[in-house]
Amino acid sequence: MAKSLTQEFVKGLWDEVPPFRLVLGLCPTLAVTKSIENGIGMGVATTFVLVGSNVLVSALRKLIPSKVRIACYIVIIATFVTVVELLMQAFAYPLFLKLGIFIPLIVVNCIVLGRSEAFASKNGVFRSLLDALGIGIGYTLALMALAAVRELLGTGHLTFWVTPIQIFGPSFQPFKFMIEAPGAFMALGLMLCLMNLAGKK
Amino acid sequence: MREMIKMIIVLTILSCFSGGVLAYLRNSTQDRIDNQVLEFVKGPAIRTIFEGASNNPIADRFTLKDGDVERTFFVAVYDGDPKGVAFETSGKGFGGDVGVMVGINVEDDKLLGVSVTTHSETPGMGARAKTDPNFVSQFKGLSVKEPFKVTADGGSINALSGATITSRAVSAATTDADKIYEKLKPEIDDKLKAFKK
Numbered sequence: 001m002a003k004s005l006t007q008e009f010v011k012g013l014w015d016e017v018p019p020f021r022l023v024l025g026l027c028p029t030l031a032v033t034k035s036i037e038n039g040i041g042m043g044v045a046t047t048f049v050l051v052g053s054n055v056l057v058s059a060l061r062k063l064i065p066s067k068v069r070i071a072c073y074i075v076i077i078a079t080f081v082t083v084v085e086l087l088m089q090a091f092a093y094p095l096f097l098k099l100g101i102f103i104p105l106i107v108v109n110c111i112v113l114g115r116s117e118a119f120a121s122k123n124g125v126f127r128s129l130l131d132a133l134g135i136g137i138g139y140t141l142a143l144m145a146l147a148a149v150r151e152l153l154g155t156g157h158l159t160f161w162v163t164p165i166q167i168f169g170p171s172f173q174p175f176k177f178m179i180e181a182p183g184a185f186m187a188l189g190l191m192l193c194l195m196n197l198a199g200k201k
Numbered sequence: 202m203r204e205m206i207k208m209i210i211v212l213t214i215l216s217c218f219s220g221g222v223l224a225y226l227r228n229s230t231q232d233r234i235d236n237q238v239l240e241f242v243k244g245p246a247i248r249t250i251f252e253g254a255s256n257n258p259i260a261d262r263f264t265l266k267d268g269d270v271e272r273t274f275f276v277a278v279y280d281g282d283p284k285g286v287a288f289e290t291s292g293k294g295f296g297g298d299v300g301v302m303v304g305i306n307v308e309d310d311k312l313l314g315v316s317v318t319t320h321s322e323t324p325g326m327g328a329r330a331k332t333d334p335n336f337v338s339q340f341k342g343l344s345v346k347e348p349f350k351v352t353a354d355g356g357s358i359n360a361l362s363g364a365t366i367t368s369r370a371v372s373a374a375t376t377d378a379d380k381i382y383e384k385l386k387p388e389i390d391d392k393l394k395a396f397k398k
Contacts, residue, residue, distance in 0.1 A: 063211060064211060065204060065207050065208045065211060067204070067208060068208045068211065068212055071212060072211065072212060072215055075212070075215050075216055075219055076215070076219070078219070079219040079222060079223060082223050082226075083222070083223070083226060086223075086226050086227060086230050086234070087226075087230070089230070089234045089237060089238075090230040090233040090234050090237060091233075093234075093237035093238070093240070093241045094241060097241065
């Protein structure tokens with residue numbers, strides 16, 4: 001059941017989109033999606049780590065002894081996460097302040113380790129790259145979608161980059177609870193429901 | 202046995218490589234990160250204190266040794282004269298240390314302003330020390346000669362209602378700052394000459 005290269009890429013965008021289909025990586029999904037800006041930031045950071053670790057794991061897959069493979073993967077992933085953390089502090093400090101602890105926590109994100117173990121350790125470098133890009137972009141889009149719903153209902157505006165864009169007029173009463181934790185669960189549940197309905201044959 | 206050695210070698214090489222990359226990256230981003238932290242964590246506080254200054258107080262700074270702690274002083278220039286210095290001290294609050302940026306006018310030894318930088322006080326209670334401008338503005342224009350106390354302790358600062366401990370922490374930090382200022386005044390004056398334009 002070998003897939004074509006395009007399929008490897010596209011599967012991450014719908015069939016295996018992490019938070020909704022695989023239901024993985026939920027901790028940052030629920031915690032940081034208060035604004036689209038946060039969603040994009042988290043998504044891009046995770047994509048970078050995914051691409052880096054997938055490529056490296058795939059390139060080194062013949063060298064890494066299977067008994068210590070998880071330890072090796074974690075070293076590789078942790079390195080990339082620290083790289084992201086340092087770069088974000090140096091170039092996008094306000095975003096770093098908002099995402100806070102969730103950047104270092106990418107290390108333990110199941111998506112990243114999951115792709116290394118389930119995909120990159122068994123496939124070639126190019127395929128792993130496509131897989132990581134697909135999953136990463138899918139994850140970013142999913143975070144954005146979730147964040148858009150929560151931010152729009154919770155505050156009445158959307159923040160793509162730094163300045164919020166007002167969508168609803170001043171008479172709109174924001175559902176404050178949508179940007180709190182319970183709102184995250186509700187939004188995620190409804191999204192899952194919609195995606196299942198859309199995928200039903 | 203062979204497998205064991207291979208495992209050790211692979212992990213060692215991988216870890217060394219990772220350590221090397223991170224050390225290099227840390228070295229090359231260190232300055233930028235320090236600047237970003239100053240800009241976004243202390244910057245807002247410094248800018249409120251030095252409202253109307255003609256220079257960039259975050260770029261114009263110097264350090265002095267106070268005993269064995271090194272303190273950073275930020276300089277404000279008004280009409281070509283470096284009149285203000287600000288530096289950070291801290292007081293014991295309800296949820297930990299409360300960092301306070303204290304700005305002093307070196308010409309008449311009066312406070313230019315006080316602003317809270319970092320804290321872990323209760324939101325809506327002690328956290329108002331940072332968000333409520335009416336509280337910190339009480340310090341403005343007071344002379345550094347006297348210690349600051351909240352009214353409950355016989356002083357002149359009206360504490361935030363429900364947050365006496367935080368108010369005390371800010372007062373204590375400001376009093377501390379005055380002591381440091383008095384002690385280092387000759388050196389501060391000396392350093393400030395360099396910023397004259």
